[in-house]
Amino acid sequence: MIRANKFLLRPTVRQAQSLREMLADHRSLYNGALRERRGAWRHSSKTSVTYGGQSAQLKEIRAFDPERQGRWSFSSQQATLRRLDKAFAAFFRRVKSGENPGYPRFKGVGHFDTAIFPRDGDGCRWDSTPNDPQTRVRLQGVGHVRVHQHRPVKGRVKTIAVKREGSRWYVILCCDQVPTEPLPATGAAVGIDMGVTHFLTTSTGEHIVNPRFLQAAAESLAEAQRNLATFPKRTKRRTKKHRAAARKVAKIHAKVRRQRLDHSHKAALALVRSHDTIAHEKLNIAGMTKKPAPKPDPVRPSVFLSNQRAAKAGLNRSILDAGWGVFLAILANKAESAGRAVIAVDPRNTSRICPFCGHVPKENRVTQANFQCTACGHSANADHVGALNVLDRAGLVLCEAA
Numbered sequence: 507m508i509r510a511n512k513f514l515l516r517p518t519v520r521q522a523q524s525l526r527e528m529l530a531d532h533r534s535l536y537n538g539a540l541r542e543r544r545g546a547w548r549h550s551s552k553t554s555v556t557y558g559g560q561s562a563q564l565k566e567i568r569a570f571d572p573e574r575q576g577r578w579s580f581s582s583q584q585a586t587l588r589r590l591d592k593a594f595a596a597f598f599r600r601v602k603s604g605e606n607p608g609y610p611r612f613k614g615v616g617h618f619d620t621a622i623f624p625r626d627g628d629g630c631r632w633d634s635t636p637n638d639p640q641t642r643v644r645l646q647g648v649g650h651v652r653v654h655q656h657r658p659v660k661g662r663v664k665t666i667a668v669k670r671e672g673s674r675w676y677v678i679l680c681c682d683q684v685p686t687e688p689l690p691a692t693g694a695a696v697g698i699d700m701g702v703t704h705f706l707t708t709s710t711g712e713h714i715v716n717p718r719f720l721q722a723a724a725e726s727l728a729e730a731q732r733n734l735a736t737f738p739k740r741t742k743r744r745t746k747k748h749r750a751a752a753r754k755v756a757k758i759h760a761k762v763r764r765q766r767l768d769h770s771h772k773a774a775l776a777l778v779r780s781h782d783t784i785a786h787e788k789l790n791i792a793g794m795t796k797k798p799a800p801k802p803d804p805v806r807p808s809v810f811l812s813n814q815r816a817a818k819a820g821l822n823r824s825i826l827d828a829g830w831g832v833f834l835a836i837l838a839n840k841a842e843s844a845g846r847a848v849i850a851v852d853p854r855n856t857s858r859i860c861p862f863c864g865h866v867p868k869e870n871r872v873t874q875a876n877f878q879c880t881a882c883g884h885s886a887n888a889d890h891v892g893a894l895n896v897l898d899r900a901g902l903v904l905c906e907a908a
Contacts, residue, residue: 507684507842509661514654515643515668515675524648525668525675531574532586533618535567539590540610557591577647578621579629585622616752619670626663632679643677653677660684672756688845695783697897699856699889700833702824703875705773707889709897714773719765720827723758730754770833778840785900787853787892791831795822851899857892860884 517525539560546553561584568576568583575583593610600607623630623645634644641655645668661684669676697709705716720727734751737744744752777784798818803809841848857877859866865881871888872878878885 507661507686508680508682509684509839509843511657511659511679511681513641513656513677513679515677516652516654517648517675521648521651522675525645525651525670527574528578528621528645528647528668529618529670530615531578532583532621533613533615535575535583536586536590536618537612539587540612543590543594557587560587579623579646581625581628582621582623582630582646585624589622621668623666623668626666630666632659632663632666651675651677672753672760674760684843686843686845689779692780692782694781695785695897695900696777696781697785697893697895697900698777699892699896700787700789700828700830701889702821702828704889705769705828706833707887707893708777709890709893711887711890713889716828717765717769718824718827719762719769720823723762727755727758730758766827766829767832770829770836774833774837774840777837778844778846781846783847783849783900784837784841785849785851785896786834786837787856787896788850789830789834789853791825795825797822849900851896853896856895856899857888859891859895861891861894861898 542560543555546555564580564583564587568580590610597607597610626632629646631644633641634650635642641653642650643653643666644650659679659681661681663679663681665680667678667680669678699707701707702716704713706714708714730751734748734755737748737751741748798813798815801811801813803811838848840846855866858868858870860870860879860882862884863879863882865879867880869880870877873888875888876885877888877891
């Protein structure tokens, strides 16, 4: 298996300054390469610049600017150029498929927060001081940076990335050949229904509370954003108070993100430990959180009818705050490590089908929370009914696979 480990870095003041300079120089390289590609295409010759041509220029760039570009790892600079190449590849793919293409943008200050080292030992070294009880990672141009390693690293370290999140620094290790750790069989299977009122409901009738972390932090976040809005959006140099206001907003968002991640890990681990098979709906979260299309008035031109945009925005915010996508990705990873099976089933009508008689009219869903079959009269919680139907469909999927 391939797994990633994320650890907090504890750099010294001088090392933190070097890390900031490293990201700034990588950002400058990215923007310069983007400017070259854009200028070449705008020229009358319509020249196409590729990753290979830009990578071949690195040697000259490093020799011309040894104080900045020459300080850092050659391989990490190549990874930055590959990042730009992937952005262009995705842009052309979206153009071909007719999607909104989104041309690659220049990275401003604070919008380039990751430097990647493609191979352990090439410009970086994990556990660079093995005789020291304190784990460190060596980064070219920065030094041996102390790592808060809260768990052992399993497998072989392949890729190392350094990431800035607000005022914190993290190291991310991508490891392959990670051994599985199968848990003892329980013989139990469960279906889960994701929701907003409850984070999830199991086919056994258990409800897991939706913590609504963003809603809990809404008041303090709104105050911090109002304070930030008093400063100009576009300025060449931020004042000390402006930077402090931006850090406050980023700090609140980072805390909400960590809380949501911690809750998802704990909920997924509880399911994996208790069940051999876990079934869930195959949700299209991007489509579910899409803005409603405008409704033009057929009688009056240039006038639009109400499309419940405010209500849909509130629902979208609740769905994104619940973090379904993060949870399902964590659940799949933990299940793979533990030797469990996770099955994604078709979500259509799971909350409308009666689990007893199979009747499927839309009138079965009385309210958002209540289900009552119009044929047999069975009544239950709508989320519980959805979880039962998800489990039934998972059984059909297993039978077809067999």
